[in-house]
Amino acid sequence: MLDKMIKKKEKNKHKDKDKKKHHDKKIVEAKKRKSHKNFQFEYSESLESTDVVKIQPKNALFINGEFVEPTEGSYFPTINPGDGEVLAEVAEASAKDVDMAVRAARKAYETTWSKISGAERGKYLFRIARMIQERAREFAVLETLDNGKPIKESRDVDIPLVAAHFFYNAGWADKLDFAFPGKKVQPLGVAAQVIPWNFPLLMAAWKIAPALAAGNCVVLKPAETTPLSALLLAEVIQQSGLPPGVVNIVTGAGATGSHLVNHPDINKVAFTGSTQVGKMIAKATAKTNKRLTLELGGKSAHIVYEDAAIDQAIEGVVNGIFFNQGHVCCAGSRLLVEESIAQVFTDKLKDRMQKIRVGNPLDKNTDIGAINSHRELEKIRDFVNGAREEGWDYFSASATEAPSRGFYHKPCFFNHVASSATVFRKEVFGPVLAISTFRTPAEAIAKANDTPYGLAAGVWSEKASKIQKTALGLKAGVIWANTYNKFDPSSPFGGYNESGWGREGGRHGLYPYLEVQ
Amino acid sequence: MSGINLSGAHIAKTTKLFINGEFPRTESGRSYPVKTKDGDILTHLCQASRKDLRNAVAAAQSAQAGWAKKTAYNRAQILYRMAEMLEGRMQEFVANRMLVQGLSNEQASAEVNGAIDALVYYAGFADKYSQVMASVNPVSGPFHNFTTPEPVGLVAMLYDQPFDFSTFMGMIASVICSGNTLVVVFDEPGATLLSEIGEVFKTSDLPAGVVNLLSGHVDELTSHMALHMEIQSILLASTDETRRGDIKEMAVENMKRVVPWDFAQKDLAPIVAFTEAKTIWHPVGL
Known part of the structure; x- marks a missing residue:
């Protein structure tokens, strides 16, 4: 009986080996394909039908x-x-x-x-x-x-x-x-x-x-x-x-x-x-x-400590500021990242943002849809232009082209922003992130609280006691720890101060x- | 001004302000006379200025984080200590209330006993209100989600309605028991007790700046209080409807929470009114 089982195991091992061989071969092929100079996906929209809706004139x-x-x-x-x-x-x-x-x-x-x-x-x-x-x-x-x-x-x-x-x-x-x-x-x-x-x-x-x-x-x-x-x-x-x-x-x-x-x-x-x-x-x-x-409004801070799960934090930051085109009162519009990981983090963030799809809101693949009105679009552009004139490091994700008609704004961020910068203080209500760094938890908390608002905040760390300490120090009504922009009818929502x-x-x-x- | 004997060579106490655990005179040097019920000059009170108010706010602001950070048990004991101290000096308070407002011994004693009871009540609430108010919320998803109350921060209290010592002390206790700090503006007759109240606080291990007391003309200080950008909330004991409306309007500048005192003297409601609910989400997983 035991022998049989061992034999079976051996057999399976071989099988696994074969599988692995096959798998490796596949990867090599894929790599070959990827390295092909002219290789490109052809994007095909996946539009939701509007037949289900009847709008009265x-x-x-x-x-x-x-x-x-x-x-x-x-x-x-x-x-x-x-x-x-x-x-x-x-x-x-x-x-x-x-x-x-x-x-x-x-x-x-x-x-x-x-x-x-x-x-x-x-x-x-x-x-x-x-x-x-x-x-x-x-x-x-x-x-x-x-x-x-x-x-x-x-x-x-x-x-x-x-x-x-x-x-x-x-x-x-x-x-x-x-x-x-x-x-x-x-x-x-x-x-x-x-x-x-x-x-x-x-x-x-x-x-x-x-x-x-x-x-x-x-x-x-x-x-x-x-x-x-x-x-x-x-x-x-x-x-x-x-x-x-x-x-x-x-x-x-x-x-x-x-x-x-x-x-x-x-x-x-x-x-x-x-x-x-x-x-x-x-x-x-x-x-x-x-x-x-x-x-009311907010200018919520997203604190990322060096001991955070970086890739998850990237997803959280992206969701925090680009969800719903950034038209969210609790949007994580200020990113405070610990100095020791700032370079790595912003590089990864850039890569991730290049994969955000700005497009037709009805397309099921769209990540960022249309800005709600022309007026709002102008407001966001004014903020972005103002921040560029102030001279903050600007990055705009340009991988996807927005539709030519309608109101669209690409996701962007300003890096190395001073706490006094307009884009760090005022609510933009669009896909615009302002990034700054910190060295100690106390500095992170002080910077996060340095606003008349107090709606929400995010904290990223794999250390639970650090999260609790930070969450207690933050003057905000909703704290998302290792997550962001989660809502539920049973969860109270609302802010401190203004x-x-x-x-x-x-x-x-x-x-x-x-x-x- | 102990009020026991106004004639003869007794040592009258100078009533000053109570800011940051100290008893300074108003920086403005202004004072105004206060008479007894019988029309004799009792004392000269400090007429606090805008600058005094700002000093008091600065003191309350720097005391707030430390006060809130103390354990609830510790805050409870300090409030209880305040009751002990008040009990020990009961006669001074009773005498003042009789002399200044003409209360009978019985009435004055009832008021002071009420104040002691209020302190004991809120001392006992300091480590319980959060259990009553907090919740663990059953959100749809793998998250631990809970809501706890936190102090709003710096509260200003304006008292211009007919003075009742027991209500006055209940208001103070309900605001500070959750970790808020307080700047109080009041006028005579209550303000004739300013030194005595300050002395109770000062000897109760209440950290400096947690409660600051200013005597003066409420009219003069109202707008400075309502417009001050570092004050998060205002507690109003005022029967003056115009003043209430004006304060609410001015307070909008930095969205202060303006709360008229229409609570039972001993209740959870005033504690709720000076807390903010904080909700924390955290994923549950491996």
């Missing part, structure tokens, strides 16, 4: 459970940043429309939403989550068309998280007593919610789901450049049978947002967007009793929507 407001024309009859275009073409026209809500929406929300709050049980509220939210999952591809394609983000991100990140947020918060609706033990909780009433264009549907979900779970009614204003997915969500909400007026969606630009935020019958304002607009809203509500939560007030997500995310006594 004209899109109305969603008020009191119905799609209604704007009272003043004005519409504005929304553009596909991937090719610069107009996708559709969208209603611009006037003060009167906003007032109608707030009245509808108030009525729904008083007559239905505050009367039904938490369990019933939860059922609607569960249902909405399921309906989003059913139509996930449709949502993903629409999001990519209107926003410009790569289809692989809208398909694999945004939309799954949207459904997850509704599903997660649904379960809280009848368990609020467990969220704050020993306390009595009550909804606030009507919430005004103003959201940005970088994660249009995801931000809608972050706002609507906890608000409804806590028992509030909402009026949501999507960003003017990305209103379409929120309107598709309105359709889902309508089909879900949610009582009319519980969710109202008014499209428009800054003026519409201002009407909404300043409406006297609002109990709570939730805003995600720039620090500049956030401050305007904070001032506008300072002398009212409106509750306010703000998710990055905003309050948290969204998790148990902590319910708090801003409740009166806790």
Whole structure:
């Protein structure tokens, strides 16, 4: 028996040897092929079909459970940043429309939403989550068309998280007593919610789901450049049978947002967007009793220690700053790399960046899609030009050609940047990384904290105690250690200092929507 | 100003400011008289200036990291020590409250006892609030993800509502028990106790700069406080609605968290109001 086994093993050994021989031969052949001077891949696009999406040429407001024309009859275009073409026209809500929406929300709050049980509220939210999952591809394609983000991100990140947020918060609706033990909780009433264009549907979900779970009614204003997915969500909400007026969606630009935020019958304002607009809203509500939560800008630092797993850290840094074209409030836009590995690290980063594919957002291979609007593209270019004029070492990945139509920006970085440099201090909100070095953990922490913001930070090291120590020292609401840009409905998100007030997500995310006594 | 005997050759205490664990006079050299309930001159209080405020902020700022870094158990013991010290000097406080505001012995004693209770309450919370507030979050993926509360940093406290010593001390204790440091601006009648309060803090192993006390005209210091860029948060005990609105508006400059004191005296809520939730993600794997 034993003999047999040994023999078998021997036999297998030979087999393995043969395999190895064969394998080595293959490698040699491959090397030969690679060394062939004229060898080149021919790139072939893999485009996601847009057949699944039907975009109405004209899109109305969603008020009191119905799609209604704007009272003043004005519409504005929304553009596909991937090719610069107009996708559709969208209603611009006037003060009167906003007032109608707030009245509808108030009525729904008083007559239905505050009367039904938490369990019933939860059922609607569960249902909405399921309906989003059913139509996930449709949502993903629409999001990519209107926003410009790569289809692989809208398909694999945004939309799954949207459904997850509704599903997660649904379960809280009848368990609020467990969220704050020993306390009595009550909804606030009507919430005004103003959201940005970088994660249009995801931000809608972050706002609507906890608000409804806590028992509030909402009026949501999507960003003017990305209103379409929120309107598709309105359709889902309508089909879900949610009582009319519980969710109202008014499209428009800054003026519409201002009407909404300043409406006297609002109990709570939730805003995600720039620090500049956030401050305007904070001032506008300072002398009212409106509750306010703000998710604002950031200039998050990514600290890479010399004992980090370098190749993983490279992936993390690339994901940190180039995910969603860098249109991420928590983007790791400052890289702090330990001096001893700085040269190796930036060389590797350059190599990696040459493999990033900038292209048609609908192409499944695209890593960096379109910049959301021409205005944003100009803003990013101004930052880059400014930093080049200031004389910082500039590197732009040039391996792929961006499409000739639409708004695109190649990934780039500035190296050896001083802490005082504009590109190191101001939020660019694009695929632009600023790199600096440090010698000690204390210096890394001090540099990372040297900003009025405090949204997120990344730490890379294989030494756990060093990670904990660094994470404790960082003044930021979210710390990603040996990872970056991870999101989950159960994980609280939000910043210190000028990055905003309050948290969204998790148990902590319910708090801003409740009166806790 | 112990208030026991105002006539005769007693040694009256000079009331000064309490900054960085010391008792300096205001750099401005200004003072203003404070009278007893009966109209006699009790003392002259320092009228703190903008510069005094900035010195206090600098002291609070440099004390903050060290205070937050102390173990929660250690902070708890220091707060408890404050209660011990206050208990030991109870009569001084009671006498002041009777003399300055005309409280009965019973009322004044109840206030001071309330202040002692508040210190004991928050001493006991210093090593517990994070267990109550923190969470381990079940994220969808191979990550260890947890959220813990951290102090917001430097808090300024403005007290201009009718003085209640017990509320006043509860406010201070709730803010510092989580590792924040504090600059307090208040006026008479409470500020007539400034030296005594400072002495309690000074003898309780509370590190210098953790609590700084400024007497002066609240009106004069409001905007300097609300606009100071190194202050992260403001705690407001003010019945003046206009002032509250003005402060909230000015505080937007660096997005200070402005928190009106509408809490129960002993509660988790004020601790929550002066903490930030920090969430840490780390991969789980081999």
